[in-house]
Amino acid sequence: MVKIIENVGLSFDDVLLVPRKSDILSRKEIDTSTFFSRRIRINIPIVSAAMDTVTESSMAITMAREGGIGVIHRFIPPEKQAEEVARVKRAENVVIEKPATVSPEKTIREAKEIMKSLGISGLIVVDAEGRLLGILTRRDILFVDENMKVYECMTPRKNMIVAKSGISLEEAKEIFKKYKIEKLPLIDDQDRVKGLITCVDLLKREAYPNAARDSKGRLLVAAAIGVKESEVERARLLIEAGADALVIDVAHGHSTMCISMIKKLRKIYGDSIEIVAGNVATPEGVEELAAAGADAVKVGVGPGSVCTTRIVAGVGVPQLSAIINCSEAAEKMGIPIIADGGIRESGDIVKALAAGASSVMIGRLLAGTDESPGTVIIRNGRRYKMYRGMASVYAMLGREAKFREDLSEALVDVSEYSYYAEGVEAYVPYTGSASDIIKRLVAGLRSGMSYLGARKIEDLKKNAIFVRLTEAGLRESLPHDVETV
Numbered sequence: 319m320v321k322i323i324e325n326v327g328l329s330f331d332d333v334l335l336v337p338r339k340s341d342i343l344s345r346k347e348i349d350t351s352t353f354f355s356r357r358i359r360i361n362i363p364i365v366s367a368a369m370d371t372v373t374e375s376s377m378a379i380t381m382a383r384e385g386g387i388g389v390i391h392r393f394i395p396p397e398k399q400a401e402e403v404a405r406v407k408r409a410e411n412v413v414i415e416k417p418a419t420v421s422p423e424k425t426i427r428e429a430k431e432i433m434k435s436l437g438i439s440g441l442i443v444v445d446a447e448g449r450l451l452g453i454l455t456r457r458d459i460l461f462v463d464e465n466m467k468v469y470e471c472m473t474p475r476k477n478m479i480v481a482k483s484g485i486s487l488e489e490a491k492e493i494f495k496k497y498k499i500e501k502l503p504l505i506d507d508q509d510r511v512k513g514l515i516t517c518v519d520l521l522k523r524e525a526y527p528n529a530a531r532d533s534k535g536r537l538l539v540a541a542a543i544g545v546k547e548s549e550v551e552r553a554r555l556l557i558e559a560g561a562d563a564l565v566i567d568v569a570h571g572h573s574t575m576c577i578s579m580i581k582k583l584r585k586i587y588g589d590s591i592e593i594v595a596g597n598v599a600t601p602e603g604v605e606e607l608a609a610a611g612a613d614a615v616k617v618g619v620g621p622g623s624v625c626t627t628r629i630v631a632g633v634g635v636p637q638l639s640a641i642i643n644c645s646e647a648a649e650k651m652g653i654p655i656i657a658d659g660g661i662r663e664s665g666d667i668v669k670a671l672a673a674g675a676s677s678v679m680i681g682r683l684l685a686g687t688d689e690s691p692g693t694v695i696i697r698n699g700r701r702y703k704m705y706r707g708m709a710s711v712y713a714m715l716g717r718e719a720k721f722r723e724d725l726s727e728a729l730v731d732v733s734e735y736s737y738y739a740e741g742v743e744a745y746v747p748y749t750g751s752a753s754d755i756i757k758r759l760v761a762g763l764r765s766g767m768s769y770l771g772a773r774k775i776e777d778l779k780k781n782a783i784f785v786r787l788t789e790a791g792l793r794e795s796l797p798h799d800v801e802t803v
């Protein structure tokens with residue numbers, strides 16, 4: 319028997335949220351933090367898409383500094399993707415665990431070379447057992463003969479300010495303030511060097527008070543993988559590089575291949591890594607991925623701005639309904655869902671979260687920014703950037719060409735790819751800094767939360783009453799009967 323779901327599938331434009339009584343005095347009272355996955359908390363509910371025109375290290379750094387998280391795409395070789403992850407983790411390394419060291423017998427010339435090659439301004443001087451002997455900074459060697467030895471120029475241990483490893487960043491800040499030093503080595507009971515905190519890194523941390531960080535103060539980052547057997551090795555490299563979460567990123571996540579990849583990773587890594595999987599559009603999908611071990615599930619089949627899955631395959635569920643249906647299953651399974659695709663404005667984020675998502679994944683809105691990969695293109699005097707679906711012809715072609723070195727473009731029959739394409743390539747207007755876009759989206763979110771009397775993201779769902787719109791209602795919602803300037 320053919321089954322027809324009686325309920326109408328709704329999308330963002332089909333509804334509005336009804337205002338609720340609010341006792342919020344200022345939008346500053348609103349807490350936008352949320353769960354990205356079971357154990358990862360982020361400070362704003364925004365995730366950048368795992369697409370090659372959206373998220374590499376530059377976008378992921380900005381996302382995390384603003385309080386969200388970026389998912390580094392998987393359409394580059396594993397080593398390169400791991401390097402992108404490492405770049406994010408290095409961007410604000412508040413506690414440097416393995417600071418660069420030098421032996422006291424080296425010459426100043428050799429020490430300078432080490433500093434230059436690592437791009438740093440100081441070296442910790444240690445003996446053969448790794449015990450602290452002194453510190454050599456750029457200032458110590460400004461006008462000295464390069465043949466002199468390190469021990470002759472360094473600031474010796476007895477004149478140094480140090481701290482025990484495990485010190486809190488607040489305590490470290492007090493020491494920097496009191497002694498007006500720039501570098502604080504961390505030592506153990508045997509005086510062995512266990513880390514270094516620099517004043518510059520602490521200051522960077524203060525510049526982004528809302529940043530999403532790991533327990534060591536480094537920015538959070540996630541990275542995407544596929545479902546083929548070879549992706550287990552990609553996962554290993556990404557974890558080694560410091561990825562906080564792996565995102566199994568496939569068009570049809572409710573599949574045996576995706577489930578088996580979740581199980582495989584769980585078996586290898588236990589609970590030491592967060593696994594996000596998707597995409598799905600049904601409660602059954604959420605339940606099965608969660609039962610297999612997923613720590614969060616991505617919801618969205620075909621709502622994305624450059625997706626043609628619904629046209630090509632005739633498959634999908636309008637995004638608002640998909641989120642509502644999936645969120646019940648996710649709640650039952652104790653994991654959050656990420657609403658992926660179709661966000662065009664901050665109002666859509668409010669609706670997605672009110673429908674039960676814990677965060678939203680965004681592609682197009684971030685694709686025109688400085689932080690997305692690719693250059694600015696001028697067309698008819700206007701500035702644009704490229705944005706493409708990962709199942710578009712040239713995205714698929716580019717991927718093949720990168721991985722199969724024997725494939726020269728001249729030999730490729732593009733039409734073959736066009737049979738399978740489920741995405742398009744597009745130009746999006748150049749929009750400057752991603753951080754401005756995110757700030758604008760968060761301001762809109764705070765506004766929506768205050769209209770619903772929601773101090774926390776979780777309250778949004780509790781307080782949400784959606785009203786269905788007619789076409790007249792939609793017309794009324796947009797600027798009308800005026801000529802906008």
Ligand code: XMP
Pocket residue numbers: 367368369597618619620621622623624625626627628658659660661679680681682683706707708709710740741742
């Ligand atoms: P937005 O609307 O933010 O959506 O641009 C981003 C999401 O779109 C998905 N995506 C695709 N879906 N064919 C699809 O059907 C594609 O080629 C494609 N590329 C990306 C993806 O989930 C992304 O996060």
